[in-house]
């Protein structure tokens with residue numbers, strides 16, 4: 001399992017040495033407010049033509065810094081406001097890639113993160129044809145995962161914690177630990193279906209609420225993990241990746257795939 005940091009916090013990335021990093025608008029906002037970065041990023045935002053332009057400029061500025069620290073992919077999200085508009089998503093994705101190019105970073109390093117709505121998946125299918133890699137997020141169901149595989153997207157981010165949050169709200173007394181966690185079950189089902197059918201799309205579990213969920217998914221292609229949970233699990237990528245081998249973890253039963261990278 002490849003360890004991914006779910007953060008825009010540069011210091012956390014230096015500390016945990018992940019292979020990839022994922023961001024979203026709220027993580028970018030948190031990172032932009034960190035001491036030592038606020039002034040420079042506020043200046044970049046002030047030069048922007050409108051709010052969208054400011055958000056993208058700051059996201060790419062932080063993403064570029066991250067890409068100099070990680071060897072793999074950096075995910076940058078298209079605003080969820082555009083989730084039901086294929087053409088607007090396409091335009092924003094292409095403009096993010098152009099911004100990265102101005103920082104000297106090629107499309108092979110970037111995953112454009114897009115909500116896995118029908119319109120988002122159609123946009124991703126087109127972007128992949130253009131050589132722009134995509135990460136389909138806000139993915140809660142098997143049907144979304146199937147549509148993403150059919151569209152040939154580079155990576156999906158099936159959520160764990162938000163599924164658990166919903167079930168907990170319905171049944172506050174229920175035991176959702178270990179394999180009883182419905183978010184863990186959802187990711188496992190998707191992973192096994194993908195591998196059983198030979199899909200190339202990478203499965204990256206996301207939205208974790210506790211370390212047990214992460215260990216229960218050992219063997220999954222990638223897991224994107226907050227700095228708080230990375231801190232609980234291990235200190236560096238190497239240490240954690242050694243723990244996320246299924247035999248050593250809590251019997252996830254997931255067979256790791258041979259990464260074609």
Ligand code: E4P
Nearest residue numbers: 006022024137157162206207
């Ligand atoms: C990563 O792709 C997601 O943006 C992130 O894991 C969401 O986590 P949350 O459910 O804690 O917001």
